[in-house]
Amino acid sequence: MISQFFVLSQRGDNIVFRDYRGEVQKGSAEIFFRKVKFWEDGDLQEAPPVFNVDGVNYFHVKVVGLLFVATTRVNVSPSLVLELLQRIARVIKDYLGILNEDSLRKNFVLVYELLDEVIDFGYVQTTSTEMLKAYVFNEPLVVDAARLSPLGPGSIFTQGTKRMPGIAVTKSVVATEPGGRRREEIFVDIIEKISITFSSSGYILTSEIDGTIQMKSYLSGNPEIRLALNEDLSIGRNVGAAYGYRSSSGSGTVVLDDCNFHESVRLDSFDIDRTLSLIPPDGEFPVMNYRMTQEFRPPFRINALIEEAGSLKTLHYIRVSFELEPGAVGQTTDFKEANKRLEWSLKKIVGGSEHTLRAKLTFAQESHVNVTKESGPVSVTFTIPMYNASRLQFSILSRCPVCTAVSITQLTLNVVKYLQIAKKSATHEPYRWVRYVTQANSYVARI
């Protein structure tokens, strides 16, 4: 049960403010913002997502630079409220297509309308875009997506050689398009985040892949969809087994440590043939989350070498080799004085290549300390489109003869089987967009 919900801009302006129960004073947004901005509590310099000021509990999540906040005086479940805030953001995004300060301000009446249906007197009623459609009447004013610079991996949408129009995923789920007819489309993203730590000798200390299969459906008539995963997929390690790497040599089986599913997913035949069936509700949602600590081939190897040339100079060699198949374009390097960080960015890299950066740092003062020990780890952030490290295969099943399989043969590492959409009339074959994205969560090599 929450008392208030509000959205603040980065500067702390109220964009939306809804008081559901009148139990918390009106100035709460200001109190909250000051607390977050000038957070000070012992050693921590960053406000945690949940804190208490004078008996009021403040919850917040950051979404695209905006602060989504809820307050309550009651001892509620923190994960429920944080999950709810995230979900409210998602519902708004489903409606507006693009979620940012501009679109929120333009559509605040619609947002209020949504908020009234999502929460009543502090109690959650529904967060399903599908159900909300029946109760919400304002039409979204769509913000021009063209003006937006492409954001991260969202801009890379390729299917085979075709490039998918970037606007598609920023489309509102409810708005009718200018043509009057909605395009039958379904988007499936397999996003994997890699966390890996290499020791100074290049040995992998820890590695984990956290994946999500994200779906956004614009299909009309709620057809059933079946997704097939690798047939040899197995889930769960032996209970109590030590954290370690199961040998994956020989068999190509993918072993997930654990996974969970969206509530619309039915697992009737999952144990038999690893297929999921679902009737996708409107809007964006995660079909499945999974986690894997099984050994996998890291996409990059990093070698860093530090030489001390005199007491004032050190040389850094950082070599990055890429084990994907197919050099680097658009290099920039920079030394950030403020956080003492040497940054090297490569715009594009091709697999199988190797890049070396030689940097010479000259210190203003002579230092006695051991430079090697003081040099922090090398951290890599990257996005690899159309690659998945876990080799989790995912297929979209289709019963339609016109378009049997989505050809994603481009993917060297994935054998995608099929995504099947059960459609009564085959007049318009829906467009299916599938993309694999691998991102660095924490890709660190120690020196």
Added chain:
Amino acid sequence: MAPPPQQSHRSPSPSQPSGKSEVSDLKSQLRQLAGSRAPGADDSKRDLFKKVISNMTIGIDVSSLFGEMVMCSATSDIVLKKMCYLYVGNYAKVNPDLALLTINFLQRDCKDEDPMIRGLALRSLCSLRVANLVEYLVGPLGSGLKDNNSYVRMVAVIGVLKLYHISASTCIDADFPAILKHLMLNDPDTQVVANCLSALQEIWTLESSTSEEAARERETLLSKPIVYHLLNRIKEFSEWAQCLVLELVSKYIPADSSEIFDMMNLLEDRLQHANGAVVLATVKLFLQLTLSMADVHQQVYERIKAPLLTQVSSGSPEQSYAVLSHLHLLVMRAPYIFSSDYKHFYCQYNEPSYVKKLKLEMLTAVANESNTYEIVTELCEYAANVDIPIARESIRAVGKIALQQYDVNAIVDRLLQFLEMEKDYVTSEALVLVKDLLRKYPQWSQDCIAVVGNISSKNVQEPKAKAALIWMLGEYSQDMHDAPYVLEGLVENWDEEHSAEVRLHLLTAVMKCFFKRPPETKKALGAALAAGLADFHQDVHDRALFYYRLLQYNVSVAESVVNPPKQAVSVFADTQSSEIKDRIFDEFNSLSVVYQKVAKLFSSESKFMQPSYMFTDKEHRGTIEFADEIGNLSITAESVESVVPAQRVEANDKDLLLSTSEKDEGREPGSNGSAYNAPSYNGSSAPSTTSQPLADLAFPSTGLSGQAPASSLAIDDLLGLDFAVGTAATPSPPSLNLNPKAVLDPGTFQQKWRQLPISISEEYSLSPQGIASLTTPHALLRHMQSHSIHCIASGGQSPNFKFFFFAQKAEASSIYLVECVINTSSAKSQIKVKADDQSSSQAFSTLFQSALSKFGLP
């Protein structure tokens, strides 16, 4: 103030900066449109309404438009209606007179043929929050609850709750709670059911403080039929409503283990839900259900591990923080279950520091013989972290691990390497740790002193670190060649030393050094005493004077006081008692876990709180609150003396888990019976050790007494239970059955205790096992509860414990009250029974005695 979102100012006088002119402008425009039926009027109205609401959002007071807004609201345009409702809901409270204007059209809309409009109007009507309008709510609410559209019913149910908050009596008089209860059990729509449950929980919880009937009704929510009814439909509920139901069910007390297994099997797949809130609610339920079944409870830990870890790594950083906090609590409760998962608790360099902090604590907790090396290696990497607070925390973590391990060989080397890193904060932290390490493992002094001796005291600035260095200089002055001269240098700079802590340490260190190397230290000692006597700080002055007089009296006596041979400290006091941890555990899946505090300490509205609803919690809460109040309870004089404040009771319970598990006892022969060898002679250690009652010493010896094998005892203690559920289910004598879910609030207890005569006063003997198990009052509470005898207050410390219990006859309201004083040294218990029904008090006394005699038996 923020700029208004709508940039199109149409103010006639643009020179005027703010809202005022704009509001009056809006007013006139609204007036023009109010009666207009012209085509396109609705569109213009929409634009105007939007402007009004945007002003409202950014905090400009547009309440002066109330009349005009209401006039414009006569429309069939639903978007307009909605905006108008929003506006009215916001300002009705401050304009109660104007609010009356809206009643008319809202009531009319409540009868609209479109269910959407009926629902919306009803919601707005109930949201007005104006007390003198409640009479208009009852009718529409009554018909709303009977509406054939589920949306309207859904709105009406919450409407009842809103009405309750505006006027509780109107709500109760209209008998709405009973209607809600009926709906909850019969409505086909699950959201209606869920709303009924939310509303009833809130209403009955608030009512129960004044009405016994409401308290009873609240308890019936936990009855088997209701719980089963909700559970059977769980998958039809929305994910949020599932959380609500799971939370309710976690308070239900199943009759037997088959019921427990049925429920767990039914809900097993909820652990695979993508929504973290559902997963945590399920986890809570599983943990609560299996509290009395040690083996199964442990299996539950194993089962929930993977889903929780998945929740931590999927979702937004905020969500994973919430889950991680809960995982933290579980790891702290049962570190050995997570010891193989330590790699999951490694910090990633880009994580926020609040996450890293939790992870460091978890790493510290799970360190054991097999993983210590790897964990410490990892922690050492963090010591060079750019985030200095985290670097410090990491070094402390290494120190803590060193203090809890048996084989500290490798760790000592690491700590010593820290000292050589020549970073101020690293050196500081490491010095403090080396000091603590030496207090526990004096055998390492040779290695450490060699390194510490190389550190120049000039490079150490932080008071804590400086104090640690000085302590070592004093303690090991015989092994450090230049100790007297370093100390002398420090004494010379006495006036520049701002920290009183450091000056105190300096005095003591010089004294110690003097006894070991008198000729070299004499000068420094004289200077230190003189400076100390002249010190403005009271403690420093007093200590200097004390030393001075001591030396004057007799030097050898002074030595035996200041520098006696000391025993190693075996256990450092834990900051948070396991009693508190248990209570936080009972409040699993709430903010208590994130704040690491019991709800009472941060929630101003404890009456609303979910956990207060919970029966098992009630017992805890009762325990503490009543104990505080017990001074007012005038029974006998000695009762007042024997009840100590709750805080001290907790001290007895300290480290229950730690010291009975395989950790310390038995491996440390030196620690027998002297676990709390007070290290307070130098004033540096935690003050808690000095204030600890001597009775604490009794505890480690009970742990060693070998009544039960150490390992199994550890698990039982962890769970806070001594009995399998089998025994719990069958209270012995058939003559009298007690209600396992009896409730009584402390106020009623006191009142009854005062009114009723003592019907029985007896003395029993307790079994030695029972005495051995009675290390904390808490243990007995759980035990008695399994026999349907509930504790309302407890207190005391070994050997005297005092409890107040109550019980209720099954299927009757007759209550039994018991005062029970247990003396563990004489193994006797004295009980006084008071009863509503005097005739059955003998039967109850027999039952009580039989329950008590089983305490401590396996």
